Amino acid sequence: MDMPLAISMGEPAGVGPDIVLALYARRDELKLPPFCLFGDAPFLRARALRLGLNVDIADVGAAGAGAVFAHALPVAQVEGLVQDHPGQVSQVSAGAVIGAIEMAVAATLTGTCRGLVTAPIHKGALYHAGFKHPGHTEFLAELCANGGKPHLPVMMLAHGGLRAVPVTIHVPIKDVPGLLTKELIVETVRVVAHDLKHRFGIANPQIGMAGLNPHAGEGGGIGREELEIVGPAVAQLQFEGIGVEGPLPADTLFYPTHWARYDAVVAMYHDQALIPIKTVAFEDAVNVTLGLPIVRTSPDHGTAFDLAGTGRASPASFLAAIRMADAMTAAR
Ligand SMILES: NC(=O)c1ccc[n+]([C@@H]2O[C@H](COP(=O)([O-])OP(=O)(O)OC[C@H]3O[C@@H](n4cnc5c(N)ncnc54)[C@H](O)[C@@H]3O)[C@@H](O)[C@H]2O)c1
């Protein structure tokens, strides 16, 4: 019996639950690997009914998932109130949303599940409810550390051979220059190089490094971060034998022909990395967290409140996230 993947329910007002239900309904046609959805069974039944999906739901937990997956969607029940109000953000369900992530991580760390796929959360709603982490990426690092020193979590968005990594993640743009250090860049690239090798099977990864400023600083005329921070980080990484080039002007680095020369491009901030990949591949790019002891993937889109409960959300990115987690954990 295949060990299941864990899927966390995400924001119940968003499209995540809709897409998981719709994909499950097509499990045979899509040849989906077994998974267990960490969420609320009554809510999922209500959402399936709303969407007109004929899906049986079995509250069997992760350990029972493999045995029922062929005929019922296995659910690991979370605590907390979850309402079927598509598109209506509410703090009421925050406890269940966070609990689903915690339970799914625990099941993956202990080996009941082989990898984690997260459905989108609504960060603003969780912040209002007191959630202290900027997003999944940072929260997962803390959960995986289990009280010890967290790993450095690295966000990578991937579409085929096009991969983009932001060094700073969910931070205000005004804080980016102050947060960029040689050490952070070096550590981020070490994680990228290690995981491309060991999780993606790329023997000798080549990485393109963007500068922070227009034209990569134009020799110091348009900012000095390239000379004082990014350049020294590249030199250190090259000294360590890691294949890195840069700092390169970000505006042309993401031209697909240029981008494709590298196994990954490392950018200095969230939108520098995510705008290009969402522009060329929003339909089915995958968000994967590197640097963790578990495999975690996610669709590249968010909660899409405008589409929740309508059945019109594309499942393509979520399906790609399941396929990637499946491939990365296939040996287990
Ligand atoms: N992995 C995650 O948890 C994750 C990822 C991205 C955004 N978010 C969160 O989602 C919330 C909303 O973010 P946003 O509005 O910037 O982005 P979004 O991805 O939710 O929506 C952006 C646009 O893309 C469309 N869209 C999104 N998913 C789609 C799909 N599957 N099929 C068809 N169209 C789709 C939406 O209708 C909308 O027009 C924010 O709180 C954000 O933090 C979470």
Ligand SMILES: N[C@H](C(=O)O)[C@H](O)COP(=O)(O)O
């Ligand atoms: N930065 C991601 C994106 O825009 O696609 C998104 O916010 C998800 O981040 P987490 O996986 O850390 O929640």
